[in-house]
Amino acid sequence: MPKVVIAGAGLVGSLNACFFAKRGWDVEVYEFREDIRTMEHVQGRSINLALSFRGKAALEYVGLKDYITEQGVAMYARMVHEPDGVTTNQQPYGHPGQHIVSINRRHLNEVMITQAEKFPTVKFFFEHKLRDTRIAEGQLIMERLNDKEKIVVTGDLLCGCDGAYSALRRSLMTYPRFNFSQEYIEHGYVELNILPKNNQFAIEPNVFHLWPRGSFCLIALANIDKTFTVTLFAPFNTFEEHLYDDTSVVQFFTKHFPDALQLIGSTELKATFNRVRPSPLVSVKCAPHSFGGRFLLLGDAAHAMVPFFGQGMNCGFEDCLVLSETLDACNNDISKSPRLELYLHKF
Ligand SMILES: Cc1cc2nc3c(=O)[nH]c(=O)nc-3n(C[C@H](O)[C@H](O)[C@H](O)COP(=O)(O)OP(=O)(O)OC[C@H]3O[C@@H](n4cnc5c(N)ncnc54)[C@H](O)[C@@H]3O)c2cc1C
Numbered sequence: 469m470p471k472v473v474i475a476g477a478g479l480v481g482s483l484n485a486c487f488f489a490k491r492g493w494d495v496e497v498y499e500f501r502e503d504i505r506t507m508e509h510v511q512g513r514s515i516n517l518a519l520s521f522r523g524k525a526a527l528e529y530v531g532l533k534d535y536i537t538e539q540g541v542a543m544y545a546r547m548v549h550e551p552d553g554v555t556t557n558q559q560p561y562g563h564p565g566q567h568i569v570s571i572n573r574r575h576l577n578e579v580m581i582t583q584a585e586k587f588p589t590v591k592f593f594f595e596h597k598l599r600d601t602r603i604a605e606g607q608l609i610m611e612r613l614n615d616k617e618k619i620v621v622t623g624d625l626l627c628g629c630d631g632a633y634s635a636l637r638r639s640l641m642t643y644p645r646f647n648f649s650q651e652y653i654e655h656g657y658v659e660l661n662i663l664p665k666n667n668q669f670a671i672e673p674n675v676f677h678l679w680p681r682g683s684f685c686l687i688a689l690a691n692i693d694k695t696f697t698v699t700l701f702a703p704f705n706t707f708e709e710h711l712y713d714d715t716s717v718v719q720f721f722t723k724h725f726p727d728a729l730q731l732i733g734s735t736e737l738k739a740t741f742n743r744v745r746p747s748p749l750v751s752v753k754c755a756p757h758s759f760g761g762r763f764l765l766l767g768d769a770a771h772a773m774v775p776f777f778g779q780g781m782n783c784g785f786e787d788c789l790v791l792s793e794t795l796d797a798c799n800n801d802i803s804k805s806p807r808l809e810l811y812l813h814k815f
Contacts, residue, residue: 471623475598480767480784481629482580486530487788489587498596515697518778519569526785540571541690547675553726570689601639634769648754654703656746662696662731714738761803
């Protein structure tokens with residue numbers, strides 16, 4: 469049976485494991501973190517994500533689409549909140565019935581790990597960090613974090629699903645003809661919450677709430693527990709010049725987002741800004757995404773993008789689907805794939 473090794477059990481790595489298991493491959497997944505299903509608090513990026521058609525198509529292939537979408541909140545339109553704090557207008561996302569889905573990141577990841585584990589050919593190795601790559605030998609060097617033991621692993625395919633700061637991509641960058649660019653945009657983000665009101669959603673749940681204000685904006689996506697995750701995106705200098713203490717934060721929201729301030733509450737707003745610093749946003753491009761018929765980059769490891777498109781995860785899920793179709797077309801030998809031929813680099 470062919471074997472794939474996947475570095476990273478995030479959204480894309482765990483879905484990719486399901487795809488390979490479905491093709492009957494042996495699958496080993498090495499993840500730096502502990503098993504998130506056993507963790508009390510998972511540190512990471514946005515709490516909820518917008519799942520769109522391309523992401524759903526990939527989930528459908530592994531039989532998870534209906535289950536996952538039922539666990540989210542459908543969003544049929546964008547609701548734009550005007551600066552007066554009263555006026556809103558709605559822009560439908562498509563034809564009646566078409567929608568994107570607000571879904572909890574952690575839950576989605578946990579469901580996909582559990583789904584992958586249902587296949588007897590899949591093994592997860594948590595707290596194992598990809599440290600190095602021996603390209604010519606076709607090997608990945610993992611470190612078992614509890615005893616610092618180095619483990620050499622190999623397989624017919626070796627996939628880097630290890631996110632925007634991918635260790636596999638870093639190793640490939642030392643090879644000729646590998647192109648890479650990385651850009652931190654001037655914006656950062658801070659997440660806030662809107663709590664339920666009388667046990668109900670405080671505002672309309674089935675829309676994507678947007679407060680556009682030129683160089684900065686606020687968004688809110690509903691969660692099934694009737695809260696909303698609210699995200700402020702703004703240039704770092706806006707955070708530094710206008711959101712630096714309790715008074716300035718409340719003033720800023722009173723001026724630009726009066727209706728959102730009412731919903732979040734000034735106490736929660738101040739507490740959040742005292743507790744967290746804005747997180748940066750990085751965009752990564754690289755090419756090729758496949759090497760020597762054996763190494764592959766998928767998801768953010770291949771193409772991290774800013775969240776304004778709402779497509780990073782969706783594109784990563786589509787990567788898994790496209791890879792699967794490519795393997796079908798080339799009978800599991802990517803070195804024979806006309807689709808990937810241009811990207812082959814022999815060592
Ligand atoms: C604020 C924000 C909002 C977003 N909203 C959306 C949205 O609405 N819709 C959307 O489609 N996308 C959205 N995205 C993008 C989305 O989060 C990413 O595209 C997605 O998480 C990429 O998944 P991934 O599995 O490739 O990477 P990650 O989710 O980063 O997972 C990588 C995994 O690899 C592990 N890892 C890292 N290094 C190593 C190593 N050396 N060895 C072993 N394991 C390792 C990590 O622990 C992690 O588990 C958003 C991003 C942000 C920041």
